Amino acid sequence: MSKVAIVTGGSSGIGRATSEALAKAGYKVVLSGRRQTELDNSEQLCLEAQPTKAPENILTVAGDVSNQEAVVALFKAAVDKFGRVDVVFNNAGIGAPDVAIEDLPVVTFDAVMAVNVRAAFLITQEAVRQFKVQQPQGGRLINNGSISAHVPRMNSAPYTMSKHAITGLTKCTQLDGRAFNIACSQIDIGNATTALGDTSAPKAQPSGHDLVEASFPVSDVADAVVYMSGLPLTTNVATMTIMATTMPSYIGRG
Structure with missing residues (x-):
């Protein structure tokens, strides 16, 4: 029986590429995102990628995953259609403008925390609930962290703080899930080419100069x-x- 995967932030970037790759690997895929039009585009890519070309194996659920009701609705839709959930890629995230910390509006900080931390917690909470009650019990949660969880960029306090929080969430879920056959992983990504992680423009370095940094294809993620x-x-x-x-x-001093 095909496994069922939920991907948040599935309307673009890493989420879209991963949804397509999971579909190609034979997974039934549930795509979550805020933009239905972009979700529809991701759905088409998944349909073209999957071996069976079966539209009934792809589901899109539009909604804001920083809202608890939307998260509950997402999992209900997945279980109603496919019967269970095997994998959750906790991927939705946003960045903040590259500005000095003293100039960053608090409303921008709150927006980053809502998507990168609150939403990740809500998705984890609902995933664990589902993993515990389904038979066979268990499932896998994969959190999208960042190299920023280890080494920050300049002027990135909100994003970096949020990714440190993801590391804490990952470790707690790894520990708390052991007794219920729940595995939790974190993937920390550095310089994949996406709209959010644009690597074409020079970036400020701690040494004071700007540099166009090396990047790699999002398909590798x-x-x-x-x-x-x-x-x-x-x-x-x-x-x-x-x-x-x-x-x-x-790795080493830059």
């Missing part, structure tokens, strides 16, 4: 998530860092 998803629940990639090999300021 998608393939990594498919690999993690396919492991038996007795095996877990606790954390994975995937990055451009020559990305500066992470």
Whole structure:
């Protein structure tokens, strides 16, 4: 029987690429995002990628995952259609403008925390509820962290803080899920080419100069998530860092 995967932030970028890769690997895919038109585009890509070309194996659910009612509705729709959930890619996230910390509006900080932290918690909470009650019990949750959880960029306090929070959420879920056959992983991504992670423009370096940094295709992230998803629940990639090999300021001094 095909496994069922929920992907948040599935309307673009990493979420879209991962949804497509999961569909190609034979998963039934539930796409979540705020923009129905973009979800429809992702759905079409998934349909074209999957071996069976079966539209009944793809479901889109538009909504704001920082809203608890929307998260509950997402999981209900997935279970109503497919009967269970096996994998959740907790991927939805946003960044903040590259401005000095003293100039950042609090409303912008709150928006980042709502999507990157509150939504991730709500998705985890509902995933754990479903994993515990379904038979066979258990499932896999994969959190989208960031290299910023280890090494921040300049002027990135809200985003970096949010990704540190994801690391804490991952570790707690790994511990709390053990007794219920729940595996939790985190993938920390550095310089994948997406709309959110635009690597074409020079970026300020701690040394004071600007640099166009090395990047890598988002499809490599998608393939990594498919690999993690396919492991038996007795095996877990606790954390994975995937990055451009020559990305500066992470391994060694940049």
